[in-house]
Amino acid sequence: MTNRPTPSLLALAALISLGASSSAFAADATPAAPAASAPKPVRGVIKVEPNIAADAADLDADTRFQRLANDYIEALWKLDPDAAIAAGRYEFADRLPAPDRANRAQALAFSEQWLKRFEAVDGKTLSAASRTDLGQLLNKLRSDRFALTELRQFEWDPSGVNVAGPLDYILATDYAPLPVRLKVISARLAQVPAYYKAGASLLKQPTLEHTQLAIDQAPGVLSVLDEIAKAAQGPDAASLTAAERKQLLDRVAAARVAVDAYKAQLVKLLAAGKATGKARSFRLGQALYEKKFGFDIQSSHSAEQMYQRALKAREALLTQMADISDKLWTQTLGDAPKPEDRFARIGAVIGKLSEQHVKRADFVKEIRAQIPELERFITAHDLLTQDASKPLIVRETPVYQRGVAGAGIEAPGPYRPQDRTYYNVTPLDDLTPEQAESTLREYNRWILQILNIHEAVPGHYTQLVHANKSPSLVKTLFGNGAMVEGWAVYGERMMLESGYGDNAPEMWLMWGKWNLRSVTNTILDYSVHVLGMTEAQALDLLQRQAFQTEREAREKWRRVQLTSVQLTSYFSGYSDIMELREQRKQALGASFKLKDFHEQFLSYGNAPVPVIAELMAQPKGTP
Template identity: 45%
Template sequence: MRGHIRLLILLALLGACERQDLDRQRITPPESTVLEEMRSETNLAFEQLCEQFILGLWKLFPSWAISEGYYEVARNLQVPDQNYRKYLLVFAQIYKRKFSALNENQLSINSRSNLALIKNFLDRLQWQYTSFKSYQWDPSLYNVSHAFALILNSNYAPVEKRLHAFSTRMSSVPEYYKAAAKAIHRPARPQLELAIQQNTGALSLFGEQLVKTVKKSHMPADAKAIFLHRLQDSRAAIQGYIDFLKNLKMKITKSGNFRDFRIGETLYEEKFQFDINIGITAVELYQLAITEKQRTHKKMTELTDKLWPKYFPEDPPPSNHLIRIGHLLEKLSLHHPSKENFKRAIEEQIPELAEFVVKKNLLSLDKEKPLIVRTTPPYMQGFSVASIDAPGPYDKGANTFYNVMPIENYSDERADSLLREYNDYTLQILNIHEAIPGHYTQLVYANQSPSIIRNILGNTAMIEGWAVYAERMMLDAGYGDFSPELWLMYYKWSLRTITNTILDYELQVKGIDQAQAMKIMVREAFQQQAEAEGKWRRATLSQVQLTSYFAGFTDILALRKEIKQKLGRNFNLEAFHEDFLSFGNAPVPVIRELMLAKIKGDGRD
């Protein structure tokens, strides 16, 4: 009996000890569980802070918000005065502090990539308003038309609701342009001339067609009257800004005191790091471009020597290889659309490109996302021959436009020069670049990415780099049946990408003049006079952006090679493309990190 009692007591004690051990486990969980909970809490805090950050961003930049399809702020137009610029800096400081308070080591790899983009954006915002100060010398920054056009032409709401938002927004237009004129101090000449051109184009948006739309609408009579009054004030404000700029141009032309549009080495390197973000310096990319230019000339020489007897059977080839290449390119360039049919030729090629991409299993294409080819609106003209105007992540169902400059309005001489540049061969490459599977396709994929941050804080080098990569990828896949003529023209087109980097750096940092720039483009890159003149103008209007094509292309090719080596026989080109594009508009180094983590099985959120 006593032994039995002892046994019961021992079992009770053991049970009590076991319960205490269980209680201790409840009170003091394993370290891995604690770390996982901390990570979860940190990632949740990061996501909540991102939401606050984005909402704050759209209040500060309503025009940008509208371009992303976020129409909740459609009524708002920020006046770009001194108080606004101060608040931008406060915003940057506050959110830098808030994001820095998070433990970055506890964030998932996707969150860390988003955090890197946010930090870069906030640093760039501060730099832009404290060091770069383009708001003082670039009058083309001030143009209200694009967001107004989106409100008017995007079917996000009934027309009366959109016109009401348009009307409310117009009430701030006079103050907007007053602040713009006050901010301008010693502008650069190219930017001043672009501002005059594009704001003159903006007047067409606020013209008679809009008056007819308002009068036909079902807005109440008093709302129509207010709208038309604000419309008159807005037109007067835009015209007043144009007049201000014209008078300023006349005054500075007499004194010769324009600001130099060249930004110099220090600002250029700083802007390059913010905008391009590929892990090397601007001068290193410039040196890579010089080397690639020599390689491309060698490939073009080989193709020219092969094709010369076919096109010049009676003529001995010139001894100078650049002259030899130039002669053959001129011969091939004679095959081009008429200036009246240029836009139609672009439209007809789009379905052919889509068919090839699907047939070769290069990418899946969304047939529900139509591409509309249109004439570039007047307020967007003066920068490039062709461009894509795509909806943002908040309005994924909106139309995507392929803008084409109205060259049918050019003189015959100017149009002929441009058409020789965009001949039957290069027009195909242009459409690959801009449409399928270039910009248009990439932006459709970007809108499917779950990360708003990676979309709205998109990286130019990734976006332009993909379009350039698409050109090469299509030809490698057999587009054009490996025609040596098409490949020769492709290399000429590729030289444009390479030359963009060389031209931009030598113009902005080394200070070359127009004659030197034209030599680089016409003699060494075989560009037509009209194209080279247009590129010169573009190079004087922007900084660093022209390097994004070669920078992104180089990085994407290197990434594909790396992924192919890691996967070996399991590498699939279509899967690589779709995986790459699934990460939105992030810089290529960020996408690289995400893709490698996915391969390792560590790509969880």
């Protein structure tokens, strides 16, 4: 799972699925630093000088469109500085978006205005590259409108009101000297009380689950504020004047009061919701779910059709896993009687093998040690070009991001590809011995390797490094989650097909269990949000039928209550990539080379798989 926010007017709604959250609409503020300190863009959609007085009619259709796209992106950063920060642009970082009604009205008007302009573009006059850029922009703007007018997550998800993410990025990113960044942070902090007041005013019957999440994340927000205060008093901030430092610390204190007050208000809302039974359900329902699925996944299939496909894929996986388990039975369980029920049979073998895992204290250390091994395998088997100048840093997940997923990649935006990429891993320190053992069995000797393939090499980390090199800024910025997650799932199977794990049946069985997780994610998400699956039914699906430990199953139940549609992205993207690979094999015949397929596929940024398929099918030399 990726943790870097995708730039969007709907960051407030989207980031809940990532474990961190922030709102998304701008408010005017006094600049905290001179304009010269702001980073200049290092790339754009197209290199067109803004002061050239050429008549637009004299430009070709592609150039006119790319100018329009560039104008939209630059206007978006002014409206939505949180999204700009996520992309690596810090010119407007001193402005804290205030999620009030006026700014939401402004955001809706902005989306409607730009939607009309892009809908007026004749896609038939554009090259394939520009035409698919146009499709991405139209989808983004329609998705923004849907979230503002129909989904309205800002009314029922209090966890969207959270200042931690952008503050952490500003503090941790060396786009300017620390004293300059602290001045920017100080300006943001001055707006925090009004920000929380505005966010609270929009809440209408928030769900119990999202309210509890916001309460649970409050200490993490406070920890970011503590880090700011510490930095302000450190030696690297010595050039701040005494007045500037005092002002910053006073604003940190005021922000802490605002966070605590918001948390206290949520505690009351939670109690009232439980007492009255009038809290909104976390379930989206079919109408909203189908629409959200269409915008988020961008598949040629509906949500219901993808659910049906997942059911078929599940059956094929279980058949394969049952066969491997039969072959491993005596080796793992000796003379123990073999159950007739295939779930019991598969589960018994997996359970015995899962006893082989790292020690609790070595969990993060082992993940860190495996990354170079994966990189060496990729190089030795010539599967993909890797960029040694973009090292991956494995670290413990920042406190404010904890609560939804245990591991994830936090990658830099396309404007600052040189910045660090973090592999956030939540340590097991705070778990009871029983909880820790459950987690370690879930991420056993084999699955821990598959996790690292998914999250790091050649999964999310590798894919996002390539995405930042794409010539299409549109496809990189406004990418498709199903492609991103699908590539990570595809990487798991591709590595094993290429010989990783020495073709051991234990590795293939555990891959089956892990891949079954992606398939089950789709079944679970649709069943819960559309079909009304209960907690007991969900836990049975996850534990008995998908062989997940109790702790893992309960965490997934929590996640499906806090997110929607995102869990379907893994299977949807994976199945589309596998289908595309087979199509390219048939089209190219003997000239097909796996490395070439991978590098061409990744060259299109974060575009949806159907868009990539269209672009890969273009004759060489076609723009």
